[in-house]
Amino acid sequence: MSRISSAFRSFFAILFSGTLPEDIAVEFGYAKPAPPPVAPEPPKIKPADGALQMLQILQRDSRLIDFLMEDIASYSDDQIGAAVRSLHADCRASLTRHVTLEAMLDGVEGTYQKLDSSKAPDPNRVKLIGNVPASGKVPGGTLRHRGWSASSVNLPPLGKQDPTAISPAEIEVD
Amino acid sequence: MPQYSIGIDLGTTNSALAYAEIGETSSVHQFSISQLTNPGEIGALDLLPSFLYIPGEREFVEGSLALPWQANPPYVIGRMARQRGVENANRLVSSAKSWLSNQFADPTQPLLPLAAPEGVPKVSPLEASRQFLEHLKLAWENANPDSKFVDQSVLITVPASFDAAARQLTQRAAEMAGYPEVTILEEPQAAFYAWIERHPDWREQVHPGDLILVVDIGGGTTDFTLISVTEKAGELQLERVAVGQHLLLGGDNMDLAVARFAEQQFAQKNVKLDALQFHSLWQQCRAAKEVLLASDENAPADQPLTILGRGTGLVGGTIRGKISRDDVRTLLLDGFFPVVAVDAMPQKQRRIALTEVGLNYASDPAVTKHLARFLALAGNARPTHVLLNGGVLQAGAIEHRIFEVLNSWLDAPAKELRSNAKESDLMHAVARGAAYYGLAKHGNGVRIRGGVPRTYYVGIESTMPAVPGLPAPMKALTVVPFGLEEGSKVQLPQRRFALIVGEPAEFRFFSSVSRKHDEPGFLIEEIGDDIEELAPIEVSLPAREGSPEQVVPVTLETNVTETGMLELWCVATDGRRWKLEFNVRERAAA
Numbered sequence: 001m002s003r004i005s006s007a008f009r010s011f012f013a014i015l016f017s018g019t020l021p022e023d024i025a026v027e028f029g030y031a032k033p034a035p036p037p038v039a040p041e042p043p044k045i046k047p048a049d050g051a052l053q054m055l056q057i058l059q060r061d062s063r064l065i066d067f068l069m070e071d072i073a074s075y076s077d078d079q080i081g082a083a084v085r086s087l088h089a090d091c092r093a094s095l096t097r098h099v100t101l102e103a104m105l106d107g108v109e110g111t112y113q114k115l116d117s118s119k120a121p122d123p124n125r126v127k128l129i130g131n132v133p134a135s136g137k138v139p140g141g142t143l144r145h146r147g148w149s150a151s152s153v154n155l156p157p158l159g160k161q162d163p164t165a166i167s168p169a170e171i172e173v174d
Numbered sequence: 175m176p177q178y179s180i181g182i183d184l185g186t187t188n189s190a191l192a193y194a195e196i197g198e199t200s201s202v203h204q205f206s207i208s209q210l211t212n213p214g215e216i217g218a219l220d221l222l223p224s225f226l227y228i229p230g231e232r233e234f235v236e237g238s239l240a241l242p243w244q245a246n247p248p249y250v251i252g253r254m255a256r257q258r259g260v261e262n263a264n265r266l267v268s269s270a271k272s273w274l275s276n277q278f279a280d281p282t283q284p285l286l287p288l289a290a291p292e293g294v295p296k297v298s299p300l301e302a303s304r305q306f307l308e309h310l311k312l313a314w315e316n317a318n319p320d321s322k323f324v325d326q327s328v329l330i331t332v333p334a335s336f337d338a339a340a341r342q343l344t345q346r347a348a349e350m351a352g353y354p355e356v357t358i359l360e361e362p363q364a365a366f367y368a369w370i371e372r373h374p375d376w377r378e379q380v381h382p383g384d385l386i387l388v389v390d391i392g393g394g395t396t397d398f399t400l401i402s403v404t405e406k407a408g409e410l411q412l413e414r415v416a417v418g419q420h421l422l423l424g425g426d427n428m429d430l431a432v433a434r435f436a437e438q439q440f441a442q443k444n445v446k447l448d449a450l451q452f453h454s455l456w457q458q459c460r461a462a463k464e465v466l467l468a469s470d471e472n473a474p475a476d477q478p479l480t481i482l483g484r485g486t487g488l489v490g491g492t493i494r495g496k497i498s499r500d501d502v503r504t505l506l507l508d509g510f511f512p513v514v515a516v517d518a519m520p521q522k523q524r525r526i527a528l529t530e531v532g533l534n535y536a537s538d539p540a541v542t543k544h545l546a547r548f549l550a551l552a553g554n555a556r557p558t559h560v561l562l563n564g565g566v567l568q569a570g571a572i573e574h575r576i577f578e579v580l581n582s583w584l585d586a587p588a589k590e591l592r593s594n595a596k597e598s599d600l601m602h603a604v605a606r607g608a609a610y611y612g613l614a615k616h617g618n619g620v621r622i623r624g625g626v627p628r629t630y631y632v633g634i635e636s637t638m639p640a641v642p643g644l645p646a647p648m649k650a651l652t653v654v655p656f657g658l659e660e661g662s663k664v665q666l667p668q669r670r671f672a673l674i675v676g677e678p679a680e681f682r683f684f685s686s687v688s689r690k691h692d693e694p695g696f697l698i699e700e701i702g703d704d705i706e707e708l709a710p711i712e713v714s715l716p717a718r719e720g721s722p723e724q725v726v727p728v729t730l731e732t733n734v735t736e737t738g739m740l741e742l743w744c745v746a747t748d749g750r751r752w753k754l755e756f757n758v759r760e761r762a763a764a
Contacts, residue, residue, distance in 0.1 A: 060212065066488040075489050083492040086480040156215040159237045172448075 052163040053155055057098060059167045062091035098154050104147025113143040125149075176327040179616065181364070181608025182310060183331050184303065184344065186271045186394030187426055188221040190605035191310050196327070196616050202371055202609045204602055208313045209252030213238035219253060221601065222309060226267040226302050227255035228287075228294055243312045249297075251309045260453040264289050270306075272394055272422055273299035275333075275340035282343075303347035311351055324354045327616065329608040333397045334360040334417035334627055337685060338740040339709050339756035345739060357737045359611055361604050362388035362399035363414060363622050365563035368599060368607030369591055370620060377410050379591065380559060385415075386591070387557035389545070389576065390604070391564030394424040396541055398548045400555055401622060414624030415657075416552035419687055421544055423510075423536040425566030431505055431539075432459040436479055436497050445493050451481050459497065463506065466499040469570025475499050503571065511542050511575045516583040518546040542579045549583070551688040551704075556584055561591040565601045623659065626734055629689050630654035631698065631705065633682030648682065650698040650705060654732045654740065656690040663733035664694045665745075670727045673715050673744065680712040681754070694732075711754045713744050728752075 010020055058064040067087055072080055095101075104125055107113045115121055120136030121128065125147070128138060176196060183190045191205040206218035213234050227250040229239060241247055250258065259266030267286040274281050276299075284296035297305075307330075311323045332344050341358050348356045366388055370376045380386065382405040390397040398418035404411045433456040437447055440455075447455060462477035476498040483491015520538035538544070549555045560580065567573050581587040599606070614621045631650035651669065658664060673679045686705045692698070698705070715726055728744040731751075735741060742754035 057212075063482065063488055066486045070487060070489055072489050079492060080489050082478070082480050082494045083482060083489040085478070086482060086492075087488070156212075159214050159235065159240075161214060161235045161238060 046163075049158060049163040050153075050155060052166065053158060053161075054098065056163070056166050057155075058091060058094055061094035062087050064091050065166060099150050100152040100154075102149050102151050104149050105143060107143045107146065109143050109146060111143060112140055114140040175616075176325055177321050178326045179609050179612025180314070180323075180326050180328045181331070181359075181605045181610070181612060182307070182329065183361070183364070183602075183605035183608065184271060184306060185224055185392055185604075186269050186424065187224055188393060188601070189224050189306055189310065190221050190602055191314065192602065192605040192609040193326075194609045194613055196613060200613055202368075202606045204606070205314065205317070207252070207310065208242060208316060209309070210239065210241065210250060210254040212254060212257075214240075216242060217253070222252045222306065222313075223256040224268070224270065224306055225255040225259055226251050226270070226297065226305055227258050227262075228265045228267070228290070228297070230265070230294075241312070243316045249305055251305055260450055263287070263449065264291055265294055267297060267302045269394055270299045270302035274303065274343045275336055275420055300343055300347055300350075303344065304350040307348055307353065308351035311353065324352065326354065327357075327612045328353055329357045329359050329612050331359050331361045331364045331604050331608050333392075333395050333420065334362050334399050334414075335395070335397055335420035335687070337420075337628070337708050338630070342739065342756055345737075355737060357612070357615070358739065359608050360397075360399065360414070360417065360624075360627070361392070362390045362397050362417070362563070363401070363624065364604045364607035364611065365390050366399075366401060366412075366561055366607065366622065367610045367614070368563075368603035369561055371606060371610040372599070380410070382410065384558045385555060386559045386561060387549075387555075387580075387588070388561045388563070391541070391562075391566050392424045393426045393565070394422060396421045396423050396544070398545060400552055400557065410620075412620065412622040414622050414627065416548070416555065416690075417627040417687060418544070418548040421536050423539060423541065423544075425564055427539065428506055428510055428566055429456060429460045429463065431509060432463055432497070432502060435501065435505055436495065439495055439497075440481065440493065443493070443495075445481070447481060448484065451484065455479060455481060462497055463502055464569050466497070466502045467506065467569035467571035469574055473499060473571075506569070507571060507575050510539050511572060511579065512540050513575075513579055513582070514540065514542050514546060516546055517550070518543045520544050520547055542576070545576075545580070546583070557588050558586070559591050560588045563600060563603050567600055625657040625659040625662075626654055626740060627656075628654075628685040628687050629656045629692050630732075630740070631684040631686075631692075632711075632730070633684060633701075633707075634697070648701055650684050650701050652692040652694055652696040652698070653730055653742065655692065655694055658732070658734050660734050660738055661736050663731060666695050666730045668695055670729055671744070672725045672727055673713070674725055675715050676717045678712050678714040680710050683708045683711045683756075709756050711742060711756055713752050713754045715744075715752055726750075 055065060059066070064087065067083070105113060115126065115138055117137055117139040128136065128141070129144070130141070132138070178193045179196055179200075181192045181202075183192075191207060192202050193205055194200045194202045204220055206220060207222045208216055208218045209222055211217035211219070214237075229250055237245075239247055239250060249255070255266065256268075259268065264287055270286065273279065273285065279285055281299040284298050284301070286297055286299060286302060287294075290296055315323055328348070330344060330348060332341055336344070345356060345358060366386070373379065380403045382403055384403040386401040386403065388397075388399040388401065390399070396418075398416075399414060400416040402413050402415045404413060433452065436455055436459055437452060440447060458479050462479065465477055466473055476496045479495040479497055481493045481495070482488055483493075485491065518540075520536070520540060520543040536544070549557075557580075560577070562573055562576065577588070577590065611621070630653050632653055633648045634651050635648060651666075653666060654664065671679075684701065684705050684707050686692075688704045726746050728746050731743045731745050733741050733743070744752045744754065
């Protein structure tokens with residue numbers, strides 16, 4: 001591009017419209033070139049999506065949300081028991097299919113459990129209760145609860161499913 | 175040389191695939207079949223439910239039907255098809271296999287689902303079978319990218335009672351699915367091969383002169399086969415000597431009977447179940463039956479049945495019921511396996527009006543009566559050993575009852591050939607046995623000799639003076655003798671047929687499972703009850719260019735290919751040959 005024509009075009013453009021022509025601005029470093037068009041980004045997976053998806057699965061396979069959201073105060077234990085027995089089997093099958101659950105400590109509840117006394121236990125894994133010394137270092141104690149740990153989670157890809165749609169409404173057509 | 179022997183059990187309600195590497199120390203493995211288990215969710219399961227669902231345009235979230243090998247499949251196949259079909263039965267294709275052997279409808283026409291509303295594109299039973307086979311192939315190739323399916327040795331099982339046309343349709347479905355040339359194997363034989371595979375010492379368990387009865391109760395069909403043990407040059411030989419008639423009656427009918435009974439009990443409490451609730455009841459009854467009919471004495475007296483409320487009220491709408499052991503025993507043991515005498519006969523099949531299109535279910539549900547009839551037709555056969563197969567036999571009391579009835583007919587009680595891995599084998603034995611047989615074909619194992627399990631006839635009109643209003647009586651000419659073996663052929667030079675060039679010639683076609691001694695060329699003057707009519711067969715002779723010939727004299731020739739397919743040919747005196755095709759289109763008018 002010739003310098004004279006650039007100078008003229010810049011002068012008149014600034015005079016009449018108050019901006020530099022785009023090509024000149026880029027050429028002389030007054031503006032960054034527009035980025036090349038990029039493919040639309042895949043939908044962002046939000047932290048809550050996995051949790052919502054798990055609720056979706058548990059509702060679909062075992063109707064857990066129906067059960068938790070129902071007011072069961074007025075029903076007899078017999079009635080609740082019958083419903084829960086059926087729900088429990090489905091819910092458990094669904095849960096174990098998607099999440100591998102293991103005991104945090106593989107001991108017998110109610111018996112003495114040895115711990116590493118050289119350091120205080122990892123609070124993620126062991127919660128000390130009762131007569132705990134100031135250092136937090138203990139040789140062991142009675143195992144009250146074995147704890148749970150999810151060693152693997154296996155959720156299908158969400159794709160275009162709306163994670164907030166826990167369960168669609170059902171309409172039966174006659 | 176193929177790397178694998180692949181056995182496929184293309185079942186009425188479930189399909190399975192087993193495979194074995196061809197070689198010296200080969201063992202048979204069950205293949206886990208990838209399929210949609212829920213929208214967007216793929217699972218690998220032992221069985222592929224033989225269900226096909228035709229999805230509507232906006233029925234599922236976009237992309238949620240994708241398979242690892244196909245982004246937008248036109249159909250849903252397997253577990254999810256079965257699940258969704260409960261909610262929307264009008265788009266579900268089920269029992270496609272039973273339609274392949276239907277005498278009253280053309281299985282190549284888009285018939286299914288029968289009750290599909292206008293606008294739903296129907297599929298033919300043939301196309302549905304092809305879809306199941308194609309799914310198995312693609313799932314295999316997805317899991318084994320280095321071993322293309324077409325390069326393997328593939329076997330597909332069919333009921334022993336499938337006629338030649340139904341076998342050919344099965345083969346055609348495999349061809350359409352891009353299979354290599356498949357070998358067709360009978361299901362009860364496959365179940366027996368599976369037993370042999372589990373018992374390398376099988377030669378010590380059976381002896382020359384023994385007669386083995388195989389009872390294979392599938393989801394939709396029940397199949398009987400007799401295998402005799404003989405000795406030749408010091409080697410044990412197995413020969414399949416009889417197969418039963420086609421019996422559309424299986425484990426699903428039995429579970430359904432229990433579920434219908436339970437539904438009645440709910441109805442008495444004024445509770446009407448919708449399709450989803452009934453399906454749940456059906457599943458519960460299936461499980462309850464296995465507990466209540468367990469063989470041990472401690473089986474509980476009843477099992478609870480729970481129907482959860484529909485809508486968001488789960489506990490409030492829950493209805494409880496139960497089913498007792500006595501009821502299930504009455505329904506299943508006395509209904510399907512009654513204690514009957516050796517000369518019992520099932521009720522005669524009703525003739526179905528030709529306008530009614532549907533499956534020709536067995537009209538008498540008593541399996542034991544059908545068994546008595548089968549043994550009578552097989553020349554009052556008295557088996558020495560019994561092999562039972564099928565998921566319904568997980569209920570131990572059924573197995574017990576079959577032996578009780580059978581042994582009451584025999585002088586010495588029959589021995590049971592039990593599998594070491596019985597529980598899991600009851601559902602998978604057929605595919606396993608087929609894969610094992612594939613090995614046998616490559617030299618590593620024993621083979622059951624058998625050949626064609628029926629005698630086949632063509633109809634010939636007698637040249638009687640016409641009587642007004644009466645069709646000329648038909649005679650039946652034997653063209654294929656019972657037991658014609660794979661790789662052999664039969665010619666009938668003594669009888670010539672004159673075929674008109676350029677016009678399709680049609681032969682009426684008959685078969686019998688009980689007439690075993692008719693030699694090729696033997697003419698039966700009167701077609702009796704022991705012979706049934708099949709779909710007609712036809713041949714079209716093209717006109718030869720520049721030739722004035724109008725009529726070509728031909729003789730008939732039959733051969734059985736190495737893969738077990740029956741072929742009929744017309745042979746002219748100058749050696750030209752035309753193949754006769756099964757005309758399934760004409761079945762509706764048969």
